[in-house]
Amino acid sequence: MHMVFILIALIAFIVFATSKLRLNPFITLLLASFIAAFAFGLPLDAIESTIRGGFGKILGYIGLVIVLGTIIGVILERTGAAIVMAETIIKCLGKKFPTMTMSIVGFIVSIPVFCDSGFVILNSLKRSMARTLSVSPVAMTVALSTGLFATHTLVPPTPGPIAAAGNLGLENNLGLVIGVGLVFAIIAAMAGLVWAYFSRNLPSTELDLTEEAFEEGKEHYGELPGPWKAFAPIFVPIALICLGSVASYPTAPLGDGFLYEALNFLGKPLNALLIGLGFAVLLIQGNEKLKGFARHTEKGLVVSAPIILITGAGGAFGAVLAATPLGDFLGQNLSTLGLGVIMPFIVAAALKSAQGSSTVALVTASALVAPLLPQLGLDSDMGRVLTVMAVGAGAMTVSHANDSYFWVVSQFSKMDVATAYRSHTAATLFMGLVTITAVWLASLAAL
Template identity: 65%
Template structure:
């Protein structure tokens, strides 16, 4: 029992330090690693070595994937590719189902672009569509936000799911994580859209009629990017790597669909996440617009590195925390306890939801929870590849439950949609609760079928 109390105390420290005292998650997780090491009585000579090896081990492979994915997302964001993606979806779906269209736009754009940035970029498009289709902008805002949120928490190469997959030893199984993540994220996005439809006749608190101005704002936004990239150029840098990663996973199926010769070798090489994202990075060069493309490319890389740096540090710190827990007997102890309770796949969901609700960051919830549960997987029957993949999904479902006042994304949605806080709690926060519970229900059903 003392082992469990120590773990609860360490988790409470992480929550209080990040939520109440606003201590950076990187430092919080490193301090939690030291606290857990001393509390569990690890040999003092081994503590620093275990922390540094855990920090470096997770970043040795996943670090490059996070950096490359973030740089590609930065180039797509700055080039206007996100606008092109949105326009393509509107042309394909038309205007018959406005909230569905908005949800799908968010779902696609948030794979390469962070959900906060995606909402800012697409806000004027959302408002323009709401005015033209005579649909409440509250409904359209929630549909866009929940679409963005779904892929943000489930689908690599978004950093949170990648880091969670790395912590759970799925570096070579990212194709499977993507395939399952796309399916689970679609369910979460659909649930969010259904909740958004409840607000079709409800206008933002205190918003006046700005229809003409908003349409002009959207046109100004498009014009500010100059000539927008073609659909092929916009989609290629992110969907080609995803396709290659998935093909590599298919190539490794026991049935050997590509044989074991040169074709297998080619797909295996190109589908390694670092190699696939390098190809995506080179494809993104076609989106650069200035006359001095080398200089612009360097600027985009620098901007991407600035965004990636805190994510890398948090991911590494989560790896350090996980390494300390693996060096103790807590995994075996908790595994036996949880097996007796029979909550299995729900445990990572509950922990992630608690961390997300307490400190606000989905990425921190994904990283910390995956580091925490990694030592437990064998004892709760989730040590297989598919068990680990579904654990990532369960953590992702928890990491979106719920977005409220301590989450920066909540404030982006609230402020840009002109909703009051009370209205945002009813519309956006409740939507993320519905998303998380719907996604977790699907993950549980998948666990019954696949495990």
């Protein structure tokens, strides 16, 4: 039993260090790796190489993908392409069901753009729609925030889900993760919509914003791109990754000739995102496109660097756990409890609720449970994918005062803290519980 106590103590240390001591998650996970190595009795001459190997292995698989995905998101944000994507969706769907439209806007925009940035970008559009259509501002806020949050935690190429997929050995099967992630993200977004309906009578002091003010707010972007150019940087890579996954199915549906080789090459996440980056560069306006691209790249590197380091430290932590007898011990005990995907959810939800960051929760929880997948009955491609979904569900449960996204949503929507808890926080709790229920039911049917 002492190994269980060590594991619980390690989780408590990570939560305490990141939430109370405010230590950077990278340093926390690195320290946890060394503490785990000594506590579980790894040979002294193997500790350094195990940690270094785990760090390098995960970054070798997924590091460049995180960088490229982040740079694409920065370009979409800074060129106004995200605004174009939102307006195009609204034109296609109309304004008959405004909360649903707002949820779908957030759902799509947050695939490449961080949910915090996405909310800031789309907030004026949300307020404009709420005013002109006489819809509850709180309901529109919840619809937007939960739509953004659904894909942020469940669908690559958002960095958190990508890192979790890499930790769980799915770096070459992201197409399956994207496909399954979209299904569960729809379920999560629908749960958010339900809560938006229940939040419609909550008070709001959000200021009115006219259509003219919204138009003025777009002027700093300059000439906005067309819809095809705006969507291409994200939809083309996703399509290529999915086609590459189809081509690589064991049944060889596309044969083994040139078409297979081409799609297999183009569908590799790194290659697909590099093509997406090429489409993103076309969005940059002005005579000095190279300078603009350099600025956006620099910003993308700044944003992605902490995620990459945390992901690497998570890989090191996972490698240490994998080198201990913990997996075998827990397997003999957990397998009889039938926890399955519930355990990854609980770990991620505890981390998310305690320290605030969904990305940290995704990376840390996936690294922690990766060595335990055989004992949990999840050591298959679909089992690993469902584990990513369970961790993603936990990483949205719940967004409250220690989460920067909570403050972005509440402050930009002019909510007091009590209203934000009753609307946004309660919505993320409901989303997480509904999503993990769906994931658990899917695991019963598929595993």
